[in-house]
Amino acid sequence: MITVNNLTMSFGGQTLFKDADLKFTGGNCYGIIGANGAGKSTFLRILCGDLEPTKGEVIIPKKTRMSVLKQDHFAYDEYTVLDTVIMGNQRLYDIMQEKDALYAKEDFSDADGERAAELEGEFAELNGWEAESEASKLIQGLGLSEDILYSQMSALSGNEKVKVLLAQALFGSPDIILLDEPTNHLDIYAIRWLEEFLAEYFGTVLVVSHDRHFLNNVCTHIVDFDYGKVKMYVGNYEFWYESSQLMQRLIKQQNKKAEEKIKELQDFISRFSANKSKSKQATSRRKLLDNAASCWTS
Ligand SMILES: Nc1ncnc2c1ncn2[C@@H]1O[C@H](COP(=O)(O)OP(=O)(O)O)[C@@H](O)[C@H]1O
Ligand SMILES: [Mg+2]
Incomplete structure (x- = not known):
C-alpha cells in the first residue's frame, strides 16, 4: 500500500502537479497516463525516494519491498546478467556476496562459521535456492536464451539490456513494482508475456505507458495526469x-x-x-x- 498526501511538485517555479491525494493498494495495477512532460516519470521517482517532492508526503509501510525498472542501460555493465537480475532483490544479492567471500577465506574462524549460518538462514528465507531458476524463467519468458545469464551485461545489445532490467524489476516477488514505459523496445511476444505476468501478480503495480492495448490488458485503475491535476479512475484504459x-x-x-x-x-x-x-x-x-x-x- 502506498499513500500519497497533498503531493506537489514544481521545477523552477513551474508546477507539474498539485495537492495529489492517492492510495495505491495491494493486488491492483495502476496505469499512469498523461501527455509528455506531465510529470509521470517524476511522480514515480518521488515514490521510490529518488526525488524529494516540493510539498506533501508519501507513506509506504516499513518492510514493504519496492522494485523499480532501472532506466540506466549501462549501470550494470560490469556484472553478469544473472547477478543483474538477482540485484532486483538487493538484500538477497548482498547475502550471496558475503557468503561467497566467507567461504573463500583460508582462515575460516568459528565466528565466520556463525556468521555463515546466519546468512544461510536468511538466504533460505528469501528463497535464495530458487534465485537462479527464477531468473532463468524471467529471462526466457521475455524471449532471451537461458545461456545469456552468464554473459556480461556490457556484451548485450540495447534491446537485450532492456529485457534484463525488466527481469530485474520483476525478480524476487516485490510487494510493489514501479515500471516507467516498460513496453518501449519490447517485441510483441515479450509484451504479451509481461501482460500475463502482471495480470497474475499479487503485488501492487504502477506502470507508466502510452500503449493502450497493454494498459487495457493489465490495469485495474487509471491515474490521469492532466493539467496539474492527478485523478484516479477504477477500470482499464x-x-x-x-x-x-x-x-x-x-x-x-x-x-x-x-x-x-x-x-x-x-x-x-x-x-x-x-x-x-x-x-x-x-x-x-x-x-x-x-x-x-x-x-x-x-
Ligand atoms: N530534475 C529536473 N529538473 C528540472 N526539471 C525537470 C527535472 N525532471 C523533470 N523535469 C521537467 O519536468 C517535466 C516533467 O517531466 P517528466 O516527469 O519526465 O514527464 P513525463 O514522464 O510525464 O513525460 C518536464 O518538463 C521536465 O523537463
Ligand atoms: Mg516519462
Whole structure:
C-alpha cells in the first residue's frame, strides 16, 4: 500500500502537479497516463525516494519491498546478467556476496562459521535456492536464451539490456513494482508475456505507458495526469477513455433531457459489460477488471 498526501511538485517555479491525494493498494495495477512532460516519470521517482517532492508526503509501510525498472542501460555493465537480475532483490544479492567471500577465506574462524549460518538462514528465507531458476524463467519468458545469464551485461545489445532490467524489476516477488514505459523496445511476444505476468501478480503495480492495448490488458485503475491535476479512475484504459468521452459529450449537450442522458449512460454501460464478459477468466485481477464497470455504476 502506498499513500500519497497533498503531493506537489514544481521545477523552477513551474508546477507539474498539485495537492495529489492517492492510495495505491495491494493486488491492483495502476496505469499512469498523461501527455509528455506531465510529470509521470517524476511522480514515480518521488515514490521510490529518488526525488524529494516540493510539498506533501508519501507513506509506504516499513518492510514493504519496492522494485523499480532501472532506466540506466549501462549501470550494470560490469556484472553478469544473472547477478543483474538477482540485484532486483538487493538484500538477497548482498547475502550471496558475503557468503561467497566467507567461504573463500583460508582462515575460516568459528565466528565466520556463525556468521555463515546466519546468512544461510536468511538466504533460505528469501528463497535464495530458487534465485537462479527464477531468473532463468524471467529471462526466457521475455524471449532471451537461458545461456545469456552468464554473459556480461556490457556484451548485450540495447534491446537485450532492456529485457534484463525488466527481469530485474520483476525478480524476487516485490510487494510493489514501479515500471516507467516498460513496453518501449519490447517485441510483441515479450509484451504479451509481461501482460500475463502482471495480470497474475499479487503485488501492487504502477506502470507508466502510452500503449493502450497493454494498459487495457493489465490495469485495474487509471491515474490521469492532466493539467496539474492527478485523478484516479477504477477500470482499464478502454473504460476510462470511453466514459470520459461520453461525459464530455453529455456535458456539452446541456439542453438534452435527463432521461435521454440516462439512457445513453445505460447503453454505454451494457455495451461495456458485454465486451468484458467475453474475456472473463479465472484470475483475481481479471475479476477485478470485470468488476470495474459495476463500481462505476454504483
Ligand atoms: N530534475 C529536473 N529538473 C528540472 N526539471 C525537470 C527535472 N525532471 C523533470 N523535469 C521537467 O519536468 C517535466 C516533467 O517531466 P517528466 O516527469 O519526465 O514527464 P513525463 O514522464 O510525464 O513525460 C518536464 O518538463 C521536465 O523537463
Ligand atoms: Mg516519462
